[in-house]
Amino acid sequence: MPNRVIPFMKTKSDTTPTKDWQAMFRDWAQEAPEGPLKRYYEAGTIAMDTPLKDVPMLALDLETTGLDSRTDEIISVGSVPMDHRIIRCNGSGYWMAKPECSLNPESVTIHEITHTELEEAPRLHHIFENILEALSNKVVVVHCVAIERQFLLEASLKIYGFPLYFPVLDTMDIERKYHTKLPWWKRIIGKKPSLRLDACRQYYHLPRYKAHHALTDALSSAELLQAQIAYHMDATNDPISKYWL
Amino acid sequence: MDVELTEIVEALCQHAPFNEIADDPSLNDMVKEVEIQYVRTGEWVIERGTLNNTLFFIRSGAVEVLNKNGKLIRRMNEGELFGYGSLLRGGKSSQSMRAIEDSLFYRIPARWFLKLYEESDTFSDFFELDRETRLKAAMDSQTSDVSLMTCPIKSLLRRDPIGIDVGESIRQAAQMMTEHRVSSLLIMENEQLVGIVTDRDLRTRAVAEGLAYDTPIKAIMTKNPTVMDSGDYAAEAVLKMMELNIHHIPIVKDHKTIGVLSTGDIIQKESHGSIYLISDILKQTDVDGLKAISRKMTHTFTQLVVADANTQMIGNAMSHIGTAFVKRLLQLGEEQFGKPPVPYCFIALGSQAREEQTIKTDQDNAIILSNRYDPEKHGEYFEQLSHWVCQGLDQCGYPLCTGDVMASNTLWRQPLSVWKNYFSEWIQEPKAEALLHLSIFFDLRGIYGDKLLANELNKHIRQEAKNHSGFLSYMARNANQRKPPLGFFRQFVLDGEGKQSRTFNLKERGIAPIIDIVRVHALACGSDKLNTIERIADIEAAKLLPDGRARDLALALEMIGMVRISSQKDQIENGEEPTNHVNPELLSSFEKRHLRDAFHIVSRQQEFIKFRYAGKRS
Numbered sequence: 109m110p111n112r113v114i115p116f117m118k119t120k121s122d123t124t125p126t127k128d129w130q131a132m133f134r135d136w137a138q139e140a141p142e143g144p145l146k147r148y149y150e151a152g153t154i155a156m157d158t159p160l161k162d163v164p165m166l167a168l169d170l171e172t173t174g175l176d177s178r179t180d181e182i183i184s185v186g187s188v189p190m191d192h193r194i195i196r197c198n199g200s201g202y203w204m205a206k207p208e209c210s211l212n213p214e215s216v217t218i219h220e221i222t223h224t225e226l227e228e229a230p231r232l233h234h235i236f237e238n239i240l241e242a243l244s245n246k247v248v249v250v251h252c253v254a255i256e257r258q259f260l261l262e263a264s265l266k267i268y269g270f271p272l273y274f275p276v277l278d279t280m281d282i283e284r285k286y287h288t289k290l291p292w293w294k295r296i297i298g299k300k301p302s303l304r305l306d307a308c309r310q311y312y313h314l315p316r317y318k319a320h321h322a323l324t325d326a327l328s329s330a331e332l333l334q335a336q337i338a339y340h341m342d343a344t345n346d347p348i349s350k351y352w353l
Numbered sequence: 354m355d356v357e358l359t360e361i362v363e364a365l366c367q368h369a370p371f372n373e374i375a376d377d378p379s380l381n382d383m384v385k386e387v388e389i390q391y392v393r394t395g396e397w398v399i400e401r402g403t404l405n406n407t408l409f410f411i412r413s414g415a416v417e418v419l420n421k422n423g424k425l426i427r428r429m430n431e432g433e434l435f436g437y438g439s440l441l442r443g444g445k446s447s448q449s450m451r452a453i454e455d456s457l458f459y460r461i462p463a464r465w466f467l468k469l470y471e472e473s474d475t476f477s478d479f480f481e482l483d484r485e486t487r488l489k490a491a492m493d494s495q496t497s498d499v500s501l502m503t504c505p506i507k508s509l510l511r512r513d514p515i516g517i518d519v520g521e522s523i524r525q526a527a528q529m530m531t532e533h534r535v536s537s538l539l540i541m542e543n544e545q546l547v548g549i550v551t552d553r554d555l556r557t558r559a560v561a562e563g564l565a566y567d568t569p570i571k572a573i574m575t576k577n578p579t580v581m582d583s584g585d586y587a588a589e590a591v592l593k594m595m596e597l598n599i600h601h602i603p604i605v606k607d608h609k610t611i612g613v614l615s616t617g618d619i620i621q622k623e624s625h626g627s628i629y630l631i632s633d634i635l636k637q638t639d640v641d642g643l644k645a646i647s648r649k650m651t652h653t654f655t656q657l658v659v660a661d662a663n664t665q666m667i668g669n670a671m672s673h674i675g676t677a678f679v680k681r682l683l684q685l686g687e688e689q690f691g692k693p694p695v696p697y698c699f700i701a702l703g704s705q706a707r708e709e710q711t712i713k714t715d716q717d718n719a720i721i722l723s724n725r726y727d728p729e730k731h732g733e734y735f736e737q738l739s740h741w742v743c744q745g746l747d748q749c750g751y752p753l754c755t756g757d758v759m760a761s762n763t764l765w766r767q768p769l770s771v772w773k774n775y776f777s778e779w780i781q782e783p784k785a786e787a788l789l790h791l792s793i794f795f796d797l798r799g800i801y802g803d804k805l806l807a808n809e810l811n812k813h814i815r816q817e818a819k820n821h822s823g824f825l826s827y828m829a830r831n832a833n834q835r836k837p838p839l840g841f842f843r844q845f846v847l848d849g850e851g852k853q854s855r856t857f858n859l860k861e862r863g864i865a866p867i868i869d870i871v872r873v874h875a876l877a878c879g880s881d882k883l884n885t886i887e888r889i890a891d892i893e894a895a896k897l898l899p900d901g902r903a904r905d906l907a908l909a910l911e912m913i914g915m916v917r918i919s920s921q922k923d924q925i926e927n928g929e930e931p932t933n934h935v936n937p938e939l940l941s942s943f944e945k946r947h948l949r950d951a952f953h954i955v956s957r958q959q960e961f962i963k964f965r966y967a968g969k970r971s
Binding site for chain 2: 193194195196197198200202312313314315317318321323324327330331334335338339
């Protein structure tokens with residue numbers, strides 16, 4: 109286990125945005141065991157003063173058997189590369205993984221993935237290297253950072269004995285920030301705004317999508333981030349450190 | 354790893370032209386190269402003069418297209434495409450596109466667009482840049498022979514079946530067929546159909562074989578003939594006849610033979626029920642009888658629309674029916690008030706004169722009297738007769754003209770010499786305002802009485818118009834008074850200035866402007882035709898317009914006219930009064946798309962006549 113304590117794991121989203129992911133990646137590259145994960149850290153990540161417009165991003169979504177990263181498992185992963193303005197379907201990824209434990213029938217109905225499909229899928233450790241490749245050099249875009257971060261960290265610990273970390277732009281966190289910027293009277297009068305992905309998308313007049321397919325959900329958060337950038341951010345002048353977690 | 358971007362494929366395939374090629378497996382490969390872009394309200398998507406290399410699909414939101422002068426060209430919403438103009442021309446965009454709502458675009462790379470454009474005709478037709486060609490292709494795709502598809506066999510049967518017992522002789526069968534004037538005979542046994550005999554059977558199986566006339570009919574009948582159900586579609590009967598090479602099919606309903614469908618019946622169907630309606634009209638002996646028939650008019654109209662008759666056929670049928678009413682009313686009037694003391698001609702004006710009447714039109718008519726007319730002596734007779742006709746027409750569903758352009762108005766019931774003076778004055782000293790209301794008089798057809806009077810007046814009009822070119826420029830300006838809309842946006846009609854409204858008048862803003870344009874050209878080339886399509890043929894022959902442009906007007910007229918009649922048909926079926934107003938929400942995307950092209954043709958041709966007949970303002 110690394111001795112460094114990761115600040116984001118304990119703090120809330122209003123952490124002072126000064127994390128130097130580039131430096132942290134250099135440290136982890138030293139500590140990680142030989143293999144794919146070490147190569148991932150060696151490839152590094154962008155500097156914290158990189159303006160938003162130059163940030164390579166990857167929208168990511170996981171579907172899991174449940175919400176507890178210690179007992180539940182990843183069953184599918186969807187990813188779409190993007191930047192502040194364009195989402196590129198070319199390069200998108202979708203993987204399914206056969207879980208170790210038997211499936212909970214409830215979660216299956218949520219994900220529209222059938223038992224048969226999962227039966228035929230490879231185990232997570234067989235595809236993890238592909239996921240690392242997709243993540244390499246990217247800032248990860250997710251809606252609600254906790255799930256993706258925890259599950260991938262647990263999985264990496266299981267597979268490599270060393271955690272997987274990555275910088276994140278969390279569209280839910282961004283939305284929370286801009287919603288709390290509402291005038292005080294609106295915050296008092298209005299009911300608490302929903303921060304669910306679908307609700308956030310509607311604030312920006314984005315179309316309704318069918319939820320709970322990893323690739324569609326990745327697309328959903330990708331589009332949401334574009335809208336948030338268009339509305340709230342200065343892609344030319346704002347450094348990534350202002351937003352990443 | 355199989356990446357399926359179903360969300361994107363499904364969104365694309367809900368709209369033309371992708372819905373047409375939804376089965377194409379390469380679509381899945383295409384969407385893998387789609388890019389997605391979010392643009393806020395007010396921001397530019399494509400700026401004029403910049404290089405564009407993608408086809409834009411509006412996934413959500415809306416876009417406004419502006420030309421080089423910043424003038425609004427159109428507005429587009431979800432499911433519409435733009436950017437293909439510059440892709441097809443392989444260069445910079447000639448227009449600017451701006452998001453007028455927060456919008457999400459799917460950007461399809463040029464490479465894929467061009468590949469599909471090459472490979473699929475339905476796909477490439479959609480992007481045809483030339484509006485005229487596009488409209489023509491659309492109209493061609495609509496003209497199909499589906500009239501028989503939509504009518505059940507029972508509607509074609511004209512008489513009860515004629516049958517004979519199976520035990521009778523050939524001679525008796527032939528006598529029976531002669532007596533009932535039928536070309537086929539059903540052979541019955543214990544009230545059950547067991548066979549059929551036709552004219553041809555008598556010839557080939559009896560006479561040619563030298564059978565004795567007292568041979569039982571059973572010997573030559575076709576046993577257990579193919580039958581069809583009265584509820585089957587006529588089109589199925591046609592196919593069956595072709596397949597079996599037969600000309601008669603017994604028709605059954607609830608196991609009972611109710612008639613025989615022959616090829617002749619099907620040919621009859623094609624020449625429409627309106628002919629029967631007209632002979633019915635001419636048989637009536639009083640206004641009540643005519644009134645009763647007039648109630649069937651809407652039915653005849655909807656039948657014609659359902660049978661896929663084009664606007665020209667419908668206009669023609671409705672005008673002839675209208676003329677039949679006038680004719681019969683005048684005959685009845687002459688019976689009542691006596692023979693006319695001097696010759697006269699009853700004339701139809703406007704749509705009836707052009708033979709372009711639809712359902713529910715006001716009456717517009719007049720009377721030309723012989724120059725021997727003496728108001729002192731003959732005035733009362735024609736006053737009575739004209740009121741009789743106009744009131745009668747009103748009762749038969751042709752309401753009195755609100756502008757009082759009717760034979761019952763003394764102003765419009767004058768001797769030929771007065772009529773000639775009217776027109777000379779209108780033509781020699783045109784007043785723009787007055788002409789707008791008078792343009793109806795320039796479509797004038799004699800429909801009853803001494804038609805030479807009408808012909809002579811028409812000749813006079815053509816002569817005067819030819820000699821006074823200033824008149825044409827007034828008419829051209831008049832034809833520019835009513836502008837067609839720019840197109841549609843969501844459930845609205847969009848005007849040039851960006852104004853949006855919920856409904857619009859198809860006649861006022863589409864059909865009338867075309868008729869006006871064509872009338873100007875027709876007067877310019879001295880055409881003696883009245884029907885707009887026929888006038889267009891004369892204009893084309895006279896080469897007044899650049900090649901093909903005259904025919905574009907006919908296309909636009911047909912497109913707009915079709916939408917009008919089908920919307921009137923729907924109104925009738927919903928129990929509403931048919932009107933010329935159309936609610937864009939009820940239009941299909943096909944109709945909206947091609948109406949837009951038709952409107953564009955009309956605007957351009959309006960511009961054209963302004964310059965073509967630019968006269969000095971007096």
